[in-house]
Amino acid sequence: MAEEVNKAKKLPRQPMPEQAPKVRARNFDEVPFGYANETAMAEASRCLRCKKPKCVEGCPVNVKIPEFVGLIADGDFIGAAHKLKETNALPAICGRVCPQESQCEARCVLGKKGEPVAIGRLERFAADYERNQGKIELPQIAPATGKKIAVIGGGPAGLTVAGDLIKLGHDVTIFEALHKTGGVLVYGIPEFRLPKAIVQAEVDYLKSLGVKIEESYVVGRIETVDELLERFDACFIGTGAGLPVFMKLEGENLNGVYSANEYLTRSNLMKAYRFPEYDTPIVKGKRVATFGGGNVAMDSSRTALRLGAEKSYIIYRRSMDEMPARDEEIHHAEEEGVEFLLLANPVRLIGDEKGWLTGVECVRMELGEPDESGRRRPQPIPDSNFVVEVDTAVVAIGNGPNPLVPSTTPDLKTNRWGNIDADLETGKTSMAGVYAGGDIVTGAATVIQAMGAGKKAAAAMHEYLQG
Amino acid sequence: MNRIVAKEEFSRNPGVKMMQIEAPRIARKAKGGQFVVFRLNETGERVPLTVADTDPEKGLVTIIFQEVGKSTMALGKLEVGDCLADFIGPLGQPTHMGDFGTVLCVAGGIGIAPTHNIVKALKAHGNKVISIIGARTKELIFWEDKMRELSDELYVCTDDGSYGIHGLVTKVEEELLEKSRESGEIGLVIGIGPPIMMKFVCKTSEPFGVKTLVSLPTIMVDATGMCGACRVTVGGETKFVCVDGPEFDGHKVDFDEMLKRQSIYLEQEKVALERYRHSDDCGCCDECGGDR
Numbered sequence: 081m082a083e084e085v086n087k088a089k090k091l092p093r094q095p096m097p098e099q100a101p102k103v104r105a106r107n108f109d110e111v112p113f114g115y116a117n118e119t120a121m122a123e124a125s126r127c128l129r130c131k132k133p134k135c136v137e138g139c140p141v142n143v144k145i146p147e148f149v150g151l152i153a154d155g156d157f158i159g160a161a162h163k164l165k166e167t168n169a170l171p172a173i174c175g176r177v178c179p180q181e182s183q184c185e186a187r188c189v190l191g192k193k194g195e196p197v198a199i200g201r202l203e204r205f206a207a208d209y210e211r212n213q214g215k216i217e218l219p220q221i222a223p224a225t226g227k228k229i230a231v232i233g234g235g236p237a238g239l240t241v242a243g244d245l246i247k248l249g250h251d252v253t254i255f256e257a258l259h260k261t262g263g264v265l266v267y268g269i270p271e272f273r274l275p276k277a278i279v280q281a282e283v284d285y286l287k288s289l290g291v292k293i294e295e296s297y298v299v300g301r302i303e304t305v306d307e308l309l310e311r312f313d314a315c316f317i318g319t320g321a322g323l324p325v326f327m328k329l330e331g332e333n334l335n336g337v338y339s340a341n342e343y344l345t346r347s348n349l350m351k352a353y354r355f356p357e358y359d360t361p362i363v364k365g366k367r368v369a370t371f372g373g374g375n376v377a378m379d380s381s382r383t384a385l386r387l388g389a390e391k392s393y394i395i396y397r398r399s400m401d402e403m404p405a406r407d408e409e410i411h412h413a414e415e416e417g418v419e420f421l422l423l424a425n426p427v428r429l430i431g432d433e434k435g436w437l438t439g440v441e442c443v444r445m446e447l448g449e450p451d452e453s454g455r456r457r458p459q460p461i462p463d464s465n466f467v468v469e470v471d472t473a474v475v476a477i478g479n480g481p482n483p484l485v486p487s488t489t490p491d492l493k494t495n496r497w498g499n500i501d502a503d504l505e506t507g508k509t510s511m512a513g514v515y516a517g518g519d520i521v522t523g524a525a526t527v528i529q530a531m532g533a534g535k536k537a538a539a540a541m542h543e544y545l546q547g
Numbered sequence: 548m549n550r551i552v553a554k555e556e557f558s559r560n561p562g563v564k565m566m567q568i569e570a571p572r573i574a575r576k577a578k579g580g581q582f583v584v585f586r587l588n589e590t591g592e593r594v595p596l597t598v599a600d601t602d603p604e605k606g607l608v609t610i611i612f613q614e615v616g617k618s619t620m621a622l623g624k625l626e627v628g629d630c631l632a633d634f635i636g637p638l639g640q641p642t643h644m645g646d647f648g649t650v651l652c653v654a655g656g657i658g659i660a661p662t663h664n665i666v667k668a669l670k671a672h673g674n675k676v677i678s679i680i681g682a683r684t685k686e687l688i689f690w691e692d693k694m695r696e697l698s699d700e701l702y703v704c705t706d707d708g709s710y711g712i713h714g715l716v717t718k719v720e721e722e723l724l725e726k727s728r729e730s731g732e733i734g735l736v737i738g739i740g741p742p743i744m745m746k747f748v749c750k751t752s753e754p755f756g757v758k759t760l761v762s763l764p765t766i767m768v769d770a771t772g773m774c775g776a777c778r779v780t781v782g783g784e785t786k787f788v789c790v791d792g793p794e795f796d797g798h799k800v801d802f803d804e805m806l807k808r809q810s811i812y813l814e815q816e817k818v819a820l821e822r823y824r825h826s827d828d829c830g831c832c833d834e835c836g837g838d839r
Contacts, residue, residue, distance in 0.1 A: 180831075257635075257769070257771045258633075258634045258769060258771070259586060259593075259632070267769070267773075294632070295633075296633045296635045298635060298636070298638065298771055300574055301576070301636065301637055301638055302573065302576055302636070302637065303572075303576075321773060322772050322773060323772055323773070323775060323787055323790070324773075324774070325773040326775070326778075326785060328785075332785070333778060333779075333780060333785065333804055335807060335808060335810070335811045336811075339774060339775040341773055341774045341775060342768055342774035342776045345768050345769060345773070345774050346768060349768075349769075350592060350593070350768065351590075354816055355815065355819075355821050356815070356819045357590060358590045358592075359587075359590060359591050359592035359617060359618060359819060360592040360593075361812045361815035361816070361819070363811065407773075434807065434810075435804070435807030435808070435810075445686065479773075480771060482771070482772050483772050483790055484771060484772055484790065486789075510636050541793070
């Protein structure tokens with residue numbers, strides 16, 4: 081063991097090659113290129129294969145990490161991909177968008193004295209390898225149970241539920257409101273971080289397992305949950321993010337002020353960055369401010385650069401340490417030239433007589449005592465206002481739950497913010513046979529958390545359908 | 548799915564067209580006041596259109612649109628038998644139905660289409676309906692017969708006097724509200740048409756204190772309560788047209804803000820339209836001055 085530890089210490093964490101910052105800041109291609117086979121094997125060889133792997137505990141879907149990493153070290157890449165898929169239906173996606181540094185990699189023993197194994201990069205490597213080989217092996221599907229399940233919302237939670245339940249022999253239909261399945265994976269996360277062809281491949285994989293998908297089907301309007309229950313044995317609600325939260329500031333409806341949802345949906349789902357080849361337009365600002373410090377804010381500020389902005393600012397009311405975005409996203413944004421105006425909070429948006437944004441007035445902040453979230457509470461410094469000249473602003477401070485299903489399902493209990501009241505361990509709601517998970521239950525969280533909720537709900541639904 | 552089964556040209560310049568789309572589920576479910584979103588093809592944008600009529604038995608949804616931009620022009624080029632990539636709905640809240648006594652429906656131009664479906668619902672609910680339909684000129688008036696059949700009284704106006712009453716719809720609106728001042732017969736005004744017209748329908752009814760609903764044609768992307776593009780200020784609060792609307796109390800709507808927001812993409816719309824006119828899809832070479 082001691083020898084292995086020494087070996088692992090000697091071999092540094094393998095970097096993943098990526099596009100140069102200056103180049104990539106002007107295109108929408110994916111930033112990292114991924115590991116080459118040899119690099120992946122070298123990185124995988126750093127894993128100590130702990131008897132009681134802490135990394136697995138750190139994963140919301142408990143991926144068998146030492147096993148799949150071990151298979152990569154041995155050069156069995158396809159085997160590694162299969163091992164991953166035993167617990168995670170979307171490894172190519174998780175390898176790219178999971179916050180590994182606060183989950184699996186945070187628990188890696190190697191991380192205590194050096195750098196943890198690059199679990200995320202290896203996950204991505206194995207999944208990409210399998211996809212590129214074109215050898216997607218279909219898992220064993222249990223004999224048909226005759227039970228029909230409706231999955232409302234084709235995002236990470238819904239895709240996970242569908243994948244788990246179809247394997248157990250149930251008849252699964254996903255109802256997706258948008259014209260493309262994937263939820264936040266297609267409308268929210270940009271192409272340069274998660275190529276849409278990868279999402280499509282994962283969706284196609286589910287279809288090949290027998291999952292039926294009805295796109296452009298807005299449950300709550302075309303059919304209610306109660307109506308669905310007349311033709312399905314159980315329902316899973318994973319309708320995700322809803323209306324964007326605005327700051328209730330003067331000038332927030334000026335032209336050039338976007339919610340991050342709209343800015344990203346235009347660019348990602350509707351491909352406005354390829355306007356006029358694609359019909360949907362987007363304001364290509366020269367000076368863009370993004371308000372917020374999460375992954376969505378990073379995605380927005382980096383999208384602004386790619387749309388041609390000369391200046392792209394992140395305006396965040398706390399300091400770098402409190403920023404909720406993944407380290408890698410902040411790092412990439414900085415490298416690409418996003419400027420961080422920290423400890424600053426917008427107080428007013430300024431416009432011209434035609435209703436177009438011309439600037440944002442901010443106040444400087446300082447950090448006080450920690451608040452409920454444990455982060456130090458930002459307080460405005462009196463008389464410290466200043467104006468940043470911008471023509472576009474993106475409000476990325478979160479969103480409420482999607483109102484369509486809760487507002488049309490009278491027996492479905494919600495909390496005071498409108499999120500569905502569901503048991504976090506089973507997804508069980510106030511209605512028999514109706515389960516829920518993901519952002520619609522917890523409010524804004526991560527892709528993998530939604531998938532974890534989907535996994536638990538699928539298990540509980542399976543049990544319910546047996547009974 | 549989403550096949551065009553009937554098409555009619557109501558006016559040539561500007562092009563106003565009617566289409567019946569095969570969409571049985573939407574036809575069964577859509578109520579007065581709701582809208583649909585269409586997308587022409589893979590590169591298309593999502594465009595909201597209010598439902599003009601439905602035939603639940605035949606499974607048909609009627610839309611009427613004016614060719615103002617690339618998407619509506621390209622839609623207008625489709626023929627019977629062609630299909631739309633997406634036809635999504637019904638979206639938005641239906642018109643709230645109640646016992647309003649007499650309802651005065653004021654429709655301008657293309658607004659006649661959604662008004663028709665609302666009048667149909669109001670009548671089914673047992674209300675008396677007086678309708679005013681108006682347009683810039685005679686050619687732009689459509690469905691006069693259908694509106695006359697549904698309404699208890701119908702007034703037709705044109706701005707240029709080429710047909711019916713010479714003048715704006717608001718002139719007739721004011722007269723009727725004046726007449727009803729004593730009796731209080733008119734309990735509700737519904738105004739649907741171009742934003743500027745709706746603004747004046749509201750300005751006209753305000754002094755009479757009669758509640759006035761308007762249906763707002765804001766810019767939308769997902770139209771399912773996610774993006775916030777459609778936000779408007781109503782009574783000082785931000786509302787989302789796609790889920791809170793499309794109908795709002797017109798006396799509380801900030802029309803000036805809405806009008807400004809409607810102009811966000813004017814530049815891009817011009818670019819898209821120019822590009823389209825010079826493409827092979829357009830097929831109307833007379834409009835590009837022969838420089839194709």
